[in-house]
Amino acid sequence: MDLAATIVLNGLTLAALYFIVASGFSLIFGLMRVVNMAHGAMYMVAGYVGYSVFEPLYDRGAWYAWYAGLGVGVAFAAAFGALVQKLLLGWMQGQELRQALVTIGLSIIVADQLLAVYGGTPRQFFAPDAIFGSTQVPGIGGYPTFRLVQIGIAVAVGLGLWLVLNRTKLGMMIRAGVDDRQMLGACGVNVPLVGVAVFSLGAALAGLGGVIGATAQPLAQGADGRFLLISLVVVIVGGMGSVTGTALGAVLIGLAEQIGQAMFPTYSVILTFVIMVAVLALRPQGMLGRA
Amino acid sequence: MTIKISRRVMLLGSAGLAAGGLAAGRIAAPAIAQNAPIRLGGLTTLEGPFATGGQDAYRCIQMELERINHTVGGRKIEFVRESSNAQADVALARARKLVEQDNVDIILGPLSGAEGIALRDYSRTLSGKTIVNGSSGASDTTLRNPSPNFFRFSTDGTQWMAGLGRHVYQTLGIREVAVTAGDYAFPYAQVFGFNLEFCRLGGRATHYWAPLGTTDFTSQIAQINRSNAGAIVVVHGGTDGLAFMTQYAQAGGNKPLIGGSIMADQTMLSARGPHRRVMIGMISGGPIADVIDDPTWRDFVERYRKRWLNEGGFQSPSIHGVNYTTNLYGILHALKAVDGDLSNNQAAFQQALAKAEITAPTGATVKLDHNRQAISDIFLNRIEERQGNAQVVAFDRARAINQTLGMPEEQFLKLGAPSRDNPGCVA
Structure with a gap:
C-alpha cells in the first residue's frame, strides 16, 4: 500500500516539473501560434547558465547559491526568449512552418554551443539545506523534501499564470490576442510588444523548469530534446493554450510514467504515447482544448 | 533519347579513360x-x-x-x-x-x-x-x-563481469540481489555475465529494467528498498547511472552496491553530488580501474x-x-x-x-x-576514497578472459543471446 502511495506521489512530483516546463510552451502557442521547438533549448540554457553562477557560490558555502542560480537562470532564459521573438520570429509572424523550422535550427545551434562551452559532464544543483533532505509524509515515510517543494512551485506557477491571464491588463491583452490579433492591434495595443512579453514569460517558465529539473535530476546534453518532447506530449494531451489542460496533461503523463516504470518498465514509454494517441483519436484538440 | 544515351556512354568512356590514366599513374609512381x-x-x-x-x-x-x-x-x-x-x-x-x-x-x-x-x-x-x-x-x-x-x-560487457558474481556470492556471502539495468544490448550482456556465475552458484536475482534515457528512478528505488535483496547490482551508465545513484542516496538507500563496468568510472565519479557518498565501497568488474599496479x-x-x-x-x-x-x-x-x-x-x-x-x-x-x-584481462575493482578523490582501485585481475568466460563456445551459444528475457540465470 505504501508502495502504491509512493509511486503516486512520485508521479505527482514528476508531473509538477512537467507542468512548469510545459506551461511556458503552451502559453507561447496559445497567443503566438508558434510551436516553439527551441523550448527544450531554453530549459537547457537556463540550467547551464544558472549552474555556472551556482557552482562558485556553492563552493564558497554561500547559502543563497541555489537561489542566485535560479534567478540568473530564469532571467537569462527570459532575455533569451525576448531576443528570439524580437530578432527572429517577430518578422515572420503567421508563417507557422517557417517559425517551427527556425526554432528547430536554433535549438540545434544552442545545444552545440552548450556542448562546446560546458562539455558533456552531467551537472546537478544542490538545493539549499532548508529544502534538501527528507520529510515524513503520512502513509509513506521519508520522502525527498525537494520533490514536495516542486509541487509547491508548480501550484504557485499555475496560480500565478491564472492570475496574470485573468486579473491583469497584460492577461486581458493576451486573451484578446488569442481571439483576434488584428482587432487588438486596431484598439491601439502594441501587439508585437505583447508578443515579446509572452515569449519572454514562456521562456522564463522553461528556465524555471530548467533549474528545478536540474536540481531533481542530472542536467546533461540531450535534456533539451527530452523536455521538448515531454512538453509537446503534455500540451497535446491537455489541450494547446490551456493552463488547466496543461496541468491535467502533466499529471496524466507523470503518473503514467511512474506507474509504468513500477509495473511494466520496458513498455512504460509506450504508455505515455498510448495516452497521446487515444487523446488525438478521440479529442484531437486535447482534453481541455478549444475546438 | 538516343543522344542522351550516347552522351552518357561518352561520359562513361571518358571517365574510364581518366581512371585508366590514374591507374597508369599509380603504377608508374607507387610511392605517391x-x-x-x-x-x-x-x-x-x-x-x-x-x-x-x-x-x-x-x-x-x-x-x-x-x-x-x-x-x-x-x-x-x-x-x-x-x-x-x-x-x-x-x-x-x-x-x-x-x-x-x-x-x-x-x-x-x-x-x-x-x-x-x-x-x-x-x-x-x-x-x-x-x-x-x-x-x-x-x-x-x-x-x-x-x-x-x-x-x-x-x-565485451559479459567479459567485464568475469569474477564478479563469484565474488558477490562467495566472498561477500550475498544470496539474493536486485539487478537494475538499462533495457538495451550492453546491459543485457553485463547482467548475463554477472548472473552466469552468481545464479550457477545458487544466488537469486530479481531484475528491474529501464529504457536508456530514464532519469527518474524513484519508483524503482522504492520497490528495491522494500525487497529482500542483500545488494543492488546497478548496470546503468552515463546520466542514467548518475540519476539512479543520486536518487538512491536521496532516498536514504543503504544496501551494498555492485556496479556494472560503466558505473565505476571517472565519468560518474567526477560529477559532483550525493551519489559519491553511496558509491564509496562499491565493487565492480571491468577492463580498467583508476589505480592498477x-x-x-x-x-x-x-x-x-x-x-x-x-x-x-x-x-x-x-x-x-x-x-x-x-x-x-x-x-x-x-x-x-x-x-x-x-x-x-x-x-x-x-x-x-x-x-x-x-x-x-x-x-x-x-x-x-x-x-x-x-x-x-579483467579487473575486480573497489571504489575507495584516496586523497579526497573517489577512485576505482583494482584488487584482483583475471587474465586472458575470453568471450565465453572459459565455457566451451558451443555450450555458451546454447544458452541463447543475452536479452531481458534471458538474463543468464540458467540452472
Whole structure:
C-alpha cells in the first residue's frame, strides 16, 4: 500500500516539473501560434547558465547559491526568449512552418554551443539545506523534501499564470490576442510588444523548469530534446493554450510514467504515447482544448 | 533519347579513360599513392547520455595520434571526427557519411552496444573498408553472426563481469540481489555475465529494467528498498547511472552496491553530488580501474593527465577513452605491420589486424579470437576514497578472459543471446 502511495506521489512530483516546463510552451502557442521547438533549448540554457553562477557560490558555502542560480537562470532564459521573438520570429509572424523550422535550427545551434562551452559532464544543483533532505509524509515515510517543494512551485506557477491571464491588463491583452490579433492591434495595443512579453514569460517558465529539473535530476546534453518532447506530449494531451489542460496533461503523463516504470518498465514509454494517441483519436484538440 | 544515351556512354568512356590514366599513374609512381594520407574516421557519442565518455574517447585518440605525430608505416593519418547519440540508427547514418562523403578507409567506433551491432551489419555491406570497434560492448556484435571486417580489440560487457558474481556470492556471502539495468544490448550482456556465475552458484536475482534515457528512478528505488535483496547490482551508465545513484542516496538507500563496468568510472565519479557518498565501497568488474599496479598503465595515466588535466580531462582516463585507445593500438599495430598498405581491398591490413597481439593501455595483453574479438584481462575493482578523490582501485585481475568466460563456445551459444528475457540465470 505504501508502495502504491509512493509511486503516486512520485508521479505527482514528476508531473509538477512537467507542468512548469510545459506551461511556458503552451502559453507561447496559445497567443503566438508558434510551436516553439527551441523550448527544450531554453530549459537547457537556463540550467547551464544558472549552474555556472551556482557552482562558485556553492563552493564558497554561500547559502543563497541555489537561489542566485535560479534567478540568473530564469532571467537569462527570459532575455533569451525576448531576443528570439524580437530578432527572429517577430518578422515572420503567421508563417507557422517557417517559425517551427527556425526554432528547430536554433535549438540545434544552442545545444552545440552548450556542448562546446560546458562539455558533456552531467551537472546537478544542490538545493539549499532548508529544502534538501527528507520529510515524513503520512502513509509513506521519508520522502525527498525537494520533490514536495516542486509541487509547491508548480501550484504557485499555475496560480500565478491564472492570475496574470485573468486579473491583469497584460492577461486581458493576451486573451484578446488569442481571439483576434488584428482587432487588438486596431484598439491601439502594441501587439508585437505583447508578443515579446509572452515569449519572454514562456521562456522564463522553461528556465524555471530548467533549474528545478536540474536540481531533481542530472542536467546533461540531450535534456533539451527530452523536455521538448515531454512538453509537446503534455500540451497535446491537455489541450494547446490551456493552463488547466496543461496541468491535467502533466499529471496524466507523470503518473503514467511512474506507474509504468513500477509495473511494466520496458513498455512504460509506450504508455505515455498510448495516452497521446487515444487523446488525438478521440479529442484531437486535447482534453481541455478549444475546438 | 538516343543522344542522351550516347552522351552518357561518352561520359562513361571518358571517365574510364581518366581512371585508366590514374591507374597508369599509380603504377608508374607507387610511392605517391602510398604517401597519400590514411583517412581514419572516428565515431563516438558527443550527444546524448554518453557524451562525456565520447568526449574522453576523442581526448585519448588525439593524445595517442599526437604522440606518433599522426604518422604510421610512413603514411600520415588524417582523423575525421563524427558523432552520434548512442542510438543505432544515428550511428549508422553517421558511419555512412564517414564512408560515402568523407571517404575514410577505416572507422574507429562506435561507443554504445546497439550501435555496435548496427555497424557490424553495415560493415558486411562494405568492401575495402574496415570497422574497428570503439567502446561498444554488446556480446553479440562479434559472438553471433560476426562480420569479416569488424574487429574488436576491447572486451565485451559479459567479459567485464568475469569474477564478479563469484565474488558477490562467495566472498561477500550475498544470496539474493536486485539487478537494475538499462533495457538495451550492453546491459543485457553485463547482467548475463554477472548472473552466469552468481545464479550457477545458487544466488537469486530479481531484475528491474529501464529504457536508456530514464532519469527518474524513484519508483524503482522504492520497490528495491522494500525487497529482500542483500545488494543492488546497478548496470546503468552515463546520466542514467548518475540519476539512479543520486536518487538512491536521496532516498536514504543503504544496501551494498555492485556496479556494472560503466558505473565505476571517472565519468560518474567526477560529477559532483550525493551519489559519491553511496558509491564509496562499491565493487565492480571491468577492463580498467583508476589505480592498477602496472607500469604501462601508470605511464598512460601520467601522459593523459599531463595532456588533458588542464583542458577539461578527468583525474584518470575513462573506460571509453581506454577502449578506444586499445582499438586504436590494434589499428596502428596492423598499419605498421603492413607499412600502411591498404591496397587489395585492405586484405593484408585485415590479416594483420586479425593476427595482432598488442598491449592495452592498462598493461593487459590483447589478442583476437577466431571471431576477431579480444581475449584480455579483467579487473575486480573497489571504489575507495584516496586523497579526497573517489577512485576505482583494482584488487584482483583475471587474465586472458575470453568471450565465453572459459565455457566451451558451443555450450555458451546454447544458452541463447543475452536479452531481458534471458538474463543468464540458467540452472
